[in-house]
Amino acid sequence: MIDFSRNHFALFGLPPRYRIDDAALDAAYRALQAEVHPDRFAGGTDAQRRIALQASARANEAYGALKGPVSRAQYLLSLHGVDAADEKDTALDFDFLERQLERREQAEEAQDASDVRTLESLHAAALAEARELEDALARELDREGADFAAAKPRVRELAFLVKLADDLDAMIAVLD
Amino acid sequence: MALLQISEPGETPAPHARKRAVGIDLGTTNSLVATVRHGLAVVLPDGEGRPLVPSIVRYGEEGVTTGYAAMARQSVDPHNTIVSVKRLMGRGLADLDDDRRFPYRFVDAPGMVRIATRAGVKSPVEISADLLRALRERAEVSLGGAVDGAVVTVPAYFDDAQRQATKDAARLAGLPILRLINEPTAAAIAYGLDNASEGVYAVYDLGGGTFDISVLRLSKGVFEVLATNGDAALGGDDFDHRVFCWIIEAGRLPPLSPADARLLLVKSRAAKEHLSEHDEAPIVATLSDGTRIDLTITRDIFTQISANLVAKTLAPVKRALRDARLAPAAVKGVVLVGGATRMPQVRRAVAELFGQPPLTNLDPDEVVALGAAIQANKLVGNREGNDDWLLLDVIPLSLGIETMGGIVEKIIPRNSTIPVARAQEFTTFKEGQSAMSIHVVQGERERVSDCRSLGRFELRGIPAMAAGAARIRVAFEVDADGLLEVSAREVTSGVAAQITVKPSYGLSDGEIARMLQESFAHASADMQARALAEAQVEADRVVDAVRTALAADGDLVDAAERADINEALAAVARLREGSDAAALRSATEALNRGTEPFAARRMDRGVARALTGRRVDALSD
Numbered sequence: 192m193i194d195f196s197r198n199h200f201a202l203f204g205l206p207p208r209y210r211i212d213d214a215a216l217d218a219a220y221r222a223l224q225a226e227v228h229p230d231r232f233a234g235g236t237d238a239q240r241r242i243a244l245q246a247s248a249r250a251n252e253a254y255g256a257l258k259g260p261v262s263r264a265q266y267l268l269s270l271h272g273v274d275a276a277d278e279k280d281t282a283l284d285f286d287f288l289e290r291q292l293e294r295r296e297q298a299e300e301a302q303d304a305s306d307v308r309t310l311e312s313l314h315a316a317a318l319a320e321a322r323e324l325e326d327a328l329a330r331e332l333d334r335e336g337a338d339f340a341a342a343k344p345r346v347r348e349l350a351f352l353v354k355l356a357d358d359l360d361a362m363i364a365v366l367d
Numbered sequence: 368m369a370l371l372q373i374s375e376p377g378e379t380p381a382p383h384a385r386k387r388a389v390g391i392d393l394g395t396t397n398s399l400v401a402t403v404r405h406g407l408a409v410v411l412p413d414g415e416g417r418p419l420v421p422s423i424v425r426y427g428e429e430g431v432t433t434g435y436a437a438m439a440r441q442s443v444d445p446h447n448t449i450v451s452v453k454r455l456m457g458r459g460l461a462d463l464d465d466d467r468r469f470p471y472r473f474v475d476a477p478g479m480v481r482i483a484t485r486a487g488v489k490s491p492v493e494i495s496a497d498l499l500r501a502l503r504e505r506a507e508v509s510l511g512g513a514v515d516g517a518v519v520t521v522p523a524y525f526d527d528a529q530r531q532a533t534k535d536a537a538r539l540a541g542l543p544i545l546r547l548i549n550e551p552t553a554a555a556i557a558y559g560l561d562n563a564s565e566g567v568y569a570v571y572d573l574g575g576g577t578f579d580i581s582v583l584r585l586s587k588g589v590f591e592v593l594a595t596n597g598d599a600a601l602g603g604d605d606f607d608h609r610v611f612c613w614i615i616e617a618g619r620l621p622p623l624s625p626a627d628a629r630l631l632l633v634k635s636r637a638a639k640e641h642l643s644e645h646d647e648a649p650i651v652a653t654l655s656d657g658t659r660i661d662l663t664i665t666r667d668i669f670t671q672i673s674a675n676l677v678a679k680t681l682a683p684v685k686r687a688l689r690d691a692r693l694a695p696a697a698v699k700g701v702v703l704v705g706g707a708t709r710m711p712q713v714r715r716a717v718a719e720l721f722g723q724p725p726l727t728n729l730d731p732d733e734v735v736a737l738g739a740a741i742q743a744n745k746l747v748g749n750r751e752g753n754d755d756w757l758l759l760d761v762i763p764l765s766l767g768i769e770t771m772g773g774i775v776e777k778i779i780p781r782n783s784t785i786p787v788a789r790a791q792e793f794t795t796f797k798e799g800q801s802a803m804s805i806h807v808v809q810g811e812r813e814r815v816s817d818c819r820s821l822g823r824f825e826l827r828g829i830p831a832m833a834a835g836a837a838r839i840r841v842a843f844e845v846d847a848d849g850l851l852e853v854s855a856r857e858v859t860s861g862v863a864a865q866i867t868v869k870p871s872y873g874l875s876d877g878e879i880a881r882m883l884q885e886s887f888a889h890a891s892a893d894m895q896a897r898a899l900a901e902a903q904v905e906a907d908r909v910v911d912a913v914r915t916a917l918a919a920d921g922d923l924v925d926a927a928e929r930a931d932i933n934e935a936l937a938a939v940a941r942l943r944e945g946s947d948a949a950a951l952r953s954a955t956e957a958l959n960r961g962t963e964p965f966a967a968r969r970m971d972r973g974v975a976r977a978l979t980g981r982r983v984d985a986l987s988d
């Protein structure tokens with residue numbers, strides 16, 4: 192049987208690191224789908240078709256988890272027994288929170304004033320800060336003897352920023 | 368990519384004989400059937416050389432007619448001549464925003480609306496099946512035998528109920544359906560393989576009754592749909608209707624009879640089509656009471672009265688680009704699909720949004736059927752030069768379940784690549800609660816009442832536990848056709864329930880069986896012959912698949928397993944010569960089951976092969 196216990200990184204033959212080679216991930220994903228996709232077994236036996244469905248869905252799940260910077264961080268932490276996606280645990284650094292709440296307020300004012308330019312600069316700032324956090328996470332997680340539990344606040348901050356950027360993007364789309 | 372190259376005679380690799388595969392575009396206004404012949408995708412025309420089949424079915428005194436024959440009678444017999452049935456697929460009466468637009472006698476039925484005709488009450492599935500049957504027969508005549516496999520296209524924005532209804536119609540028409548694929552994706556296959564393109568493409572597909580926009584990335588033989596959006600009830604029909612309303616206003620006409628209304632709708636469509644080539648179009652007609660209509664509509668007026676329809680297509684385009692995280696300028700080419708994209712005001716709007724003239728080098732009416740034929744040819748196993756390409760499509764609308772307070776909890780978000788499986792845990796909220804009702808919905812809105820209800824089922828027999836102690840795991844699985852199956856299980860006790868989501872809008876398997884039986888009611892001999900033929904086709908397919916697997920990866924079975932498989936194969940071969948359909952079926956099923964572990968090991972080998980990177984090289988050259 193397909194080894195469903197194999198972790199997402201191993202499934203694509205990639206090292207279990209936060210910094211990921213996007214091109215290698217894409218290529219490995221495509222190569223895997225080329226082998227297991229149900230289209231290859233359209234005329235096959237019921238068993239072949241069912242297994243292909245499961246394997247292909249598994250490949251999609253793994254790819255989705257590794258593709259996004261937040262889901263990849265959460266997944267990497269989960270491999271080390273750290274749950275960074277727990278919705279009940281929402282503690283964030285006070286300074287960070289204050290800065291983001293300020294951004295949210297500015298965004299709402301800009302939205303009310305149909306000020307797309309301000310929204311766009313807030314969006315760019317959120318993305319830039321997210322990128323910095325990704326770099327910090329890569330340094331923190333990809334070193335020898337990394338403390339995965341200690342990285343949890345950064346992962347939550349990254350999730351917060353990515354969500355903020357998405358919301359800003361939606362606001363811009365409505366005004367456009 | 369060399370898929371469309373002409374292969375030399377005799378080059379078709381043995382041992383398998385070439386199979387008859389067709390792609391079918393089941394459209395709102397017109398339908399087509401296409402196949403791949405000598406390496407080229409071609410539409411199969413009728414005896415008079417006409418490629419299109421008007422999607423019209425007439426239930427006349429003399430029997431069922433379809434296409435042009437039915438079209439000729441539509442104004443005379445509007446109640447029994449069904450046009451645009453695709454708009455009714457998977458829809459209840461309450462879903463139709465304006466049922467007065469249709470001159471039919473609707474019958475409200477649980478799930479899907481029905482139409483009272485001379486031939487009895489018909490569901491949209493049965494009417495579509497009559498169209499598909501006509502297309503199947505055309506293909507059989509043209510290809511010289513029964514169709515081995517068919518791919519039928521659906522609008523990308525079709526929801527689960529509409530997809531299920533389409534698949535049911537294909538089964539009812541006796542088509543061996545390999546896959547449902549999305550219309551814009553089919554168009555991209557026809558375009559992409561033809562032009563060996565790389566990069567991001569948008570497919571703008573405005574059909575007779577549906578609008579789709581898909582954004583795809585073509586890279587190294589992979590067609591990856593990044594996002595799709597649309598409007599499942601917006602198309603060329605609506606532009607006809609605008610002209611129709613204009614005629615009524617300009618001619619100051621009183622309420623019309625169904626026959627007059629249909630006559631003027633036909634005139635409206637003709638005027639719309641004329642305006643794609645000319646600056647003005649005459650509208651001349653005589654109504655049943657002798658009223659004469661003689662009007663002229665200009666392109667400017669038409670552009671004006673249809674402006675908000677064009678605008679309605681642009682919002683989904685922007686949403687799709689946003690979901691794909693792309694700016695319009697990142698799109699390398701825009702492909703136009705669907706007859707309605709011939710309208711100059713549509714082309715202009717698309718060109719403006721993307722800042723480039725759209726691609727129209729393939730016939731917008733035919734391109735979907737051609738792409739479907741290419742996919743069918745591949746799925747059925749006909750090898751055609753380089754067929755190392757792969758299609759990765761998405762679901763158009765989020766899937767979820769109802770939670771407390773009528774709020775939707777999304778389980779699979781829109782634009783997830785299919786197939787996809789995802790599970791979520793819920794809990795009971797009452798002390799000792801023994802059952803849980805699970806309501807499956809589809810849509811983007813937060814409130815259940817704003818989404819489409821796909822089905823309800825119950826998980827019963829949950830052992831008594833404190834509120835919040837039970838762990839109900841609800842699993843969603845969407846297959847490569849985009850069809851959903853939901854199961855639920857209480858984790859601590861293992862109590863389980865499962866449904867294919869179809870009770871509220873699709874037809875039950877029992878209903879399909881009954882309809883199939885009715886169509887053969889006159890001759891039970893026919894029924895038996897058909898059952899046997901179907902069992903034989905299935906047996907051949909499975910035997911073929913097993914032999915192919917053994918030839919490729921025979922080293923994965925040991926001697927004992929090989930002996931068992933050979934025995935199962937021999938049993939099928941023996942019964943294949945007889946006339947006992949049930950026995951043949953169960954032997955085939957035994958072969959199926961007996962090769963399960965082997966199939967799993969083969970899949971593992973595929974995964975290992977992907978890891979070693981051999982396929983990566985194969986895909987990139």
